[in-house]
Amino acid sequence: MPSILRPSRQSDYDCFSSTTPIVIDNGGSTFRIGWAGELDPRVTFRNVVQRPRHKTTGETVTIVGDHDPALMKYFDYTRTSHRSAFDSNVVYQFEIMEYVLDYGFERLGADGLQVDHPIMMTECVCNPISSRSKMAELLFETYGVPSIAFGVDAAFSYKFNQQHGICTEDGLAVCAGVTTSHVIPFIKGEPVLEACCRTNIGGYHVTDYLRQLLSLKYPYHMSSITWEKAEELKMEHCYVALDYASELEIFQKGKKEAEEKTRSWQLPWVPPPQEEAPSEEELARKAALKEKQGQRLRDMAAAKRSIRITELENELHGLKDLLQQLDQAEETEISSILSKTGYDSRQEIESATQKITQSLRKAKGEQNETEERIDASLAEKYPLTNVPDDMLTPEQLKEKRKQMFLKTTSEGRLRAKQKRFEEESMREKQNQQEEEKRLENPELYLEQLHSRFRELTEKVEQRKRLKTNGARTNGNQNLSGGVGRGERLNAAQKERMRLLTTAAFDRGKGEDTFGARDEDWQLYKLMSKDNDDEENGQEEDEAELARVTSRLQDIDPTFVAKSDTVPLQGTPELPRFRPLTAEDFQIVIGVERFRCPEILFQPNMVGVDQAGLDEMAGVSFRRLSTVDDAVKDRISNSVLVTGGSSLFPGLVPRLEAGIRQIRPYLSPLKVVRASDPILDAWRGAATYAASLQFATQTFSMQDYYEKGEGWLRQHHIQYTL
Missing domain, CATH: 3.30.420.40 (ATPase, nucleotide binding domain)
Incomplete structure (x- = not known):
């Protein structure tokens, strides 16, 4: 509900005689109090009570009506909520009602709790006698009012409009x-x-229904859809449809009339700063900065490599001097020299020298030893591998087998190392050649690189599709919608099936002798060779595609790899991030505008039978x-x-x-x-209390003490005076 300003205290209370009645419209939403005969109430506030705690002292205070915004910084409102004295439209919490009456009389100007004016109070139709008697007890014994009268608010509103001819x-x-x-x-x-x-069913249920519908429709904006905001949206945008079914059909079909009747509530939203497309100068500046950073990294790597080479050369030079010193020293001096260096034997120094030499060659980028030197060193290390078996003893034969295994393993490692070195050298040479081509004609080089990328992408995708679904050859398609075995086979697999079928057909005329001859097994070698060639070609294409993609990403800032954005068939596409816009912070109110007030005519929509x-x-x-x-x-x-x-x-x-x-x-x-559906009840009661015959309709304190609660049961005022 929209915030109501806290009323100011009236200063003319003593100007009214004690016979002037005080008129109270005790509504379930709003409390209105004023003087009989006036057109508008003097004091109006929400008929609720809240009891927050002070943030510093922890003391509980009582606030009637809407809280003062100036007090919110001093009190904690998070642990309390508004409380009403009403259950539906019947007063049953008279402790809260007493707080409300205290505040109402104090704002009207009464000093203390003594009120010496007759009271005209509204109530609901057929108000329970227990609620009326407790209200009379509160007014008589707490405030000492001389007399009271109770009347139905809707009846006063009707009588007021009757006087005006409505x-x-x-x-x-x-x-x-x-x-x-x-x-x-x-x-x-x-x-x-x-x-x-x-x-x-009333306006409260309409507001609550609107808040529930909007919260379910926009759960991520639930904190913004408060009850007070829903009340404001209801008062501004809701209407009652003349024909609910026809109005609902308009929104279901999405007609233009539905768009005209739709309202939007824009939540606070700050648009993100828009980044402009970089200019050519900016791209050139970024490319120069990137090249400068790359050159700086290369210089740092070269300096580090130079330091490493110097350290290795110094260490190698020291080991060679140590070996030369050992060659010139006598046998008795060798142990003392070794004890100072930390090495145990000459062989350990030679092994360290060999390792440092290899590291130095690797740091300088030189090729490793040739095959002849590798074989020579391995022959020296494993001498029994070249000796015939008939010249060896059984123990030497066992040692020879061990050395053969170790030599084979060492040769494999060295050859793999040599192959990796050659591949790296080839890649560096290829990159150097491509860089020279790019510098000669950058546009032509970039166009050729894009063309190569598209060609490789299509080839790789085609191979994946053949592997997944198979190729449809000769225009034949499976009209049934399925995929047969023949369609799932690619060209190499079909060739292997043909070879196997031909061999089986040739041998099927008589006894099955396939495999008896050596040439029969060449068929399996041929099949294996085709399979290996296919797999090797696939790996080479994928490696080349990765290299071209990496190259394009380095030199073309606008390049986006298609293989990353286009998913394969059957692969679910991941959700993409979309920047938030103002539309994401809009609460659209369409069918809710007339659906919520419809519960006044169809309460079963909210479960009220x-x-x-x-x-x-x-x-x-x-x-x-x-x-x-x-x-x-x-x-x-x-x-x-x-x-x-x-x-x-x-x-x-x-x-x-x-x-x-x-x-x-x-x-x-x-x-x-009615002329004023909200204030006509109070105005009708004020007009009624200002009549001369009003004193005959009241129930005095003396009657209360003499006749008691039973007379209140029979108390009904006469609205036509």
Whole structure:
């Protein structure tokens, strides 16, 4: 609900005589208090109480009505909520009601708790006697009021509009309140309480239903859809549809009329800063900066390599000097020299020298030893591998097998190392050649590189599709929608199947002798060779595609690899990130505009198995069984709609259409809205209390002590004075 300003204290309380009544409209939503005979109430505030704690002292304070924004920084409102004295429209929490009355009398200007003015208070129709008696007890014993009178708010609103000629003496009051709705028939200006009707649906339920629908529709904006904001949206945008089904069909079909009736609520949103496309100068600057950073890294790597080479050369030079010193030293001096260096033997120094030499060659980028030197060193290391077996003893034969295994392993490692070195050298040479081509003609080089990328991408994708689904050859397709075995085979697999089928056919005429001859096994070698060639070609294409992609990403900042953005068939596409826009922070209110107020006519939409406003009017007409048809026609010709929920656009025509379906054919019907559905109840009560005969309608304190609660049960004021 929109915030109501806290009322100021009145200063003219003592100017009114003690015979001037105080008029209180004790509504379930708003509390209004003022003086009889005036047009508007003096004090108006929300009929709720909240008890927050002070953030520093922890002391609990009582705040009636809307809290003062200036006090929010001093009190903690998170652990408390608003409390009302009402259950539906009946007062049952009189401790809270006492806080409300204290605040109302204090804002009106009364000093202390003594109120020496008669009280005219509104209540709901057919208010329980227990609630009325406790209210009288509170007013008499706590505030010491001289007399009180209770009247129905909807009846006062009807009488006020009757005085202004809006409705007649015989009529029907339809009051759509906050938590309940009532229908009261009037005959000769007096309400017929036996024919009243009530439904526990009102404006509060409309607001709560709107908040629930919007929270379910926009769960990520649930914190913004507060009850107060939903009340504001209801008052600004909701309306009652003349024909609910037809209005719903308009939005279901998405007609242009539905777009015109849709409203949007824009939440706070700050657009992200937009980045402009970089200019050619900016791209050139970034490329130069990237080249400068790359050159800096290369210089750092060269300096580090130079330091490493120097360290290795110094270490190698020291080891060679040590070996030369050992050659010149005598046998007795060798042990003392080795003890100072940390080595145990000459062989260990030679092994370290060999390792450092290899590391130095690797740091300088030189080729490793040739095959002859490798074989020579391995022959020296494994001498038994070249000796015939007939010249060796059994123990030497075992050692020879061991040395053969170690030599084979060492040769494999050295050859693999040599192959990797050659591949790296070839890649460096290829990159150097491509860089020279790029520098000669950058545009032509980039175009050729893109063409090569498209060619390799298509080849790789085609091979993957053949492996997954197979190739459809000769235009033949599986019309049944399935994929046969022949369609799942690629060219190499089909060739192997042909070879196997031919061999089986040649041998099938007689005894199966396939495999008896050596040439039969050449078939398997041929099949294996085809398979190896296919796999090797696939690996080479994928490696070349990766190299071309990497090259394009380095030299073309606008390049995006298609293989990363186009998923294969059958592969689910991952959700992509989309920047948030203002539309993501909009609350669109379309069908909710008329769906929420519809519960006033169809309470079963929110699980309340009761009658709507139009059906309640029909129930009241049926309860007037002792009234003739002429009086009913006069009543239906003066239907007054009052209460805060009657402000919905379209409610009066919808109620008139609903009542017309209930009333007999061609019977008179007129439905009007009150001049002020919210304040007419207080104004009617103020006008009634200002009449000279009001004193005869009150219930005094003396009557309360003498007659007690039983007389309150029979207390009914006469509205026509």
